[in-house]
Amino acid sequence: MRSVTLNIRLFFQGALLSYVALFRWLSPMTYLASKVLMPLAQILFFSFLGMYATGQANASFYVIGNAIQLAAVSGIFGVTMSIGGDRWEGTLPYLFGTPANRMAMFVGRAFFHVLDGMVGVVLALMWGVLLLGLDLSHANPLALGLTILVATFSTSGMGLLLGCISLITLNVMFINNTVYFSLLVFSGANVPLSTLPAWMQSVAWALPLTRSIAAARQIIAGGSLAEVAPLLWMEVLIGAIYILAGYFLFRWFERQAKLRGTLDIF
Amino acid sequence: MAPLNAIEVRNLRRIYRTTIGVIRRRVKEVVAVDDISFDVAPGELFGLLGPNGAGKTTMVKMLTTLLIPSAGTARVLGFDVVDQADPIRPRIGFIFGGERGLYWRLSAIDNLRYFASLYHVEPEIARKRIPYLLELVRLDGRGQEKVEGYSRGMKQRLHVARTLLHDPELLFLDEPTIGLDPIGARELRQVIRNLQSEKKTILLTTHYMFEADALCERIAVIDHGRIVALDTPEGLKRHVRDLSVIELEVYGIPPELLDVLRALEVVEAVTVENRDQKQAVLVQSPGGSEAVPEILAALSGLRVGKVIVREPTLEDAYVRLVGGEVEP
Incomplete structure (x- = not known):
């Protein structure tokens, strides 16, 4: 029981401090701008491009797709930097020398980014309502909130995996950017999945966000939670698989670093 | 039953393998620690003295469970460093010299809080211990400041506070005074003396002779991965009497x-x-x-x-x- 309490405390303390450590260099105004202006730019760019190509009536397709896809900003960039930061700070030997539960230490890093990502998605949807006439009147707020939570959870799972890769690669931003921009296409945020080649569709269903975006579109069109439940459960499973893959990669990295003496080199 | 020795090292060896070249890759081997054996008694302040690259840090990494030896055995507080790392970690503390290894964007207090939770220190104990340790390393009144604004000496003193959070029995101090100004180094040596008076076992590595002479009860002189002499400071001086x-x-x-x-x-x-x-x-x-x-x-x-x-x-x-x- 005591160890459970200690691990829960480690989870939340690590979650809060790693989040604070990552964003403290930003002034509140800079942080706010990153939360407000960057989503605005993405939504305007893809929505107007999409409307130009397919017509005004499809605005909501692009607004919803990009708003949910923006969960990846916190889920991928935030979480990856939170884990990769230990490499730059030189704290890895000190972390690996502690008796701390690795799962609590590792997964805790993603917690506040899930919440942060949800705020980002809500702000993006607000831009859609204010500037592009997105109609949320048919949406079940609870179902939509749950969908946003599941989307940020699954992208944070992918962020944890990429964070571990950042421990062993030299240029994590290259990987992050590649994955982020791939999600713009593969997740169905900007292109209907049915128009993609078969192999791309197969990849799309193995990625986070694909099901969340599909679920969000159904909910905003008036669908019920029960109708999208299978999509959301699968999205949770996808997120959990990425978390587990990241965790095992994290343990593998720890073992390899001790075997090869590369804890300070990577 | 408590182990007879706090540290037992037997024929320890560590080889680093690196590859050279892109197309025609060649493996290069460097023997960092070469067949080293020694014991450290409980409560002893034992020094590893040697030039840069002699193998001191590699030795400390193996004893702190951060590096797996290529051959030989090492026991810390009676536990094997490879197969029984879990019971060793909560009972030891370690510092690698230099400024890195802290969260620079967090305050000293937040750094200590996080490491307290990593070492499973109860919150009420941590609340009392953090101010005490900040005072011990003369950072009281500066604990709320972000570490990035600290001088090198302050960061190294914060490392000392960090490593004492869980009140470890055994401390590994790898060149703790490196890069400090004379006053900062002297203050840190006084902290080490105080820890010694608390009967903590300390393994100190340094390449400052006077530091080893002033602090250590026994010294192993290490060069090219091998121990070339192991004696008290007085015993070592007899080599040149x-x-x-x-x-x-x-x-x-x-x-x-x-x-x-x-x-x-x-x-x-x-x-x-x-x-x-x-x-x-x-x-x-x-x-x-x-x-x-x-x-x-x-x-x-x-x-x-x-x-x-x-x-x-x-x-x-x-x-x-x-x-x-x-x-x-």
């Missing part, structure tokens, strides 16, 4: 003159220290003051200032054992 050290103040000595000196029969070893615009040539000689005329004759034509003949120190013993140049 038959010698005197002749210090000659010179101004720009050419290397060939050093070779001339080394070739003299009355000379055992020669090192040079840079002292501002001048150099001090340190000649170890069994002849003492009687060797001075012959040495001066060998340096004829060179401007020589003060000449002092003195008893050898631990540093002189180290020079004889390691046989290299001493950093100025």
Whole structure:
């Protein structure tokens, strides 16, 4: 029981401090701008491009797709930097020398980014309502909130995996950017999945966000939670698989670093 | 039953393998620690003394469960460092010299809070211990500041506080005073003395001779991965008891003159220290003051200032054992 309490405390303390450590260099105004202006730019760019190509009536397709896809900003960039930061700070030997539960230490890093990502998605949807006439009147707020939570959870799972890769690669931003921009296409945020080649569709269903975006579109069109439940459960499973893959990669990295003496080199 | 020794090292060896080249890759092996054995008693302050690259940090990494040995065994507090790392970690603390290893964007207090939770320190104990430790390392009143604004010395003192959070029985201090100004280094040495008086077992690595002499009960001199001597500081000095050290103040000595000196029969070893615009040539000689005329004759034509003949120190013993140049 005591160890459970200690691990829960480690989870939340690590979650809060790693989040604070990552964003403290930003002034509140800079942080706010990153939360407000960057989503605005993405939504305007893809929505107007999409409307130009397919017509005004499809605005909501692009607004919803990009708003949910923006969960990846916190889920991928935030979480990856939170884990990769230990490499730059030189704290890895000190972390690996502690008796701390690795799962609590590792997964805790993603917690506040899930919440942060949800705020980002809500702000993006607000831009859609204010500037592009997105109609949320048919949406079940609870179902939509749950969908946003599941989307940020699954992208944070992918962020944890990429964070571990950042421990062993030299240029994590290259990987992050590649994955982020791939999600713009593969997740169905900007292109209907049915128009993609078969192999791309197969990849799309193995990625986070694909099901969340599909679920969000159904909910905003008036669908019920029960109708999208299978999509959301699968999205949770996808997120959990990425978390587990990241965790095992994290343990593998720890073992390899001790075997090869590369804890300070990577 | 408590183990007889806090640390037991037997025939420990660590080889690093690196690859060179892209197309025709070749494996290069570097033996960092080569068949080392020693024991450290509970409550002892044991020193590992050696030049850069001698294998000191590699040794500390293996003993702190951060590096797996290539061969041999090491037991810390009775537990094997490879197979029983879990019971070792909560009972040891360690510092690797330098500024890194802290979360610079967090305050000192937040750093300590996080590491307290990593070491499973109960919150109420951490709340009392953090202010106490900040005071111990003279950072009281600065704990709320972000670490990025700290001087190097402050960061290193914060490392000391961090490593004491969980009140470990055994401390590994890897060059803790490296890069500190003389006052900061002296203060840190006082902290180490205080820890010693609390009966903590300490393994200290350093390449500062006077530091090892002032703090350590026993010292292992390590060079090229091997122990070349293991004794008390006094015992090590006995290695050069038959010698005197002749210090000659010179101004720009050419290397060939050093070779001339080394070739003299009355000379055992020669090192040079840079002292501002001048150099001090340190000649170890069994002849003492009687060797001075012959040495001066060998340096004829060179401007020589003060000449002092003195008893050898631990540093002189180290020079004889390691046989290299001493950093100025």
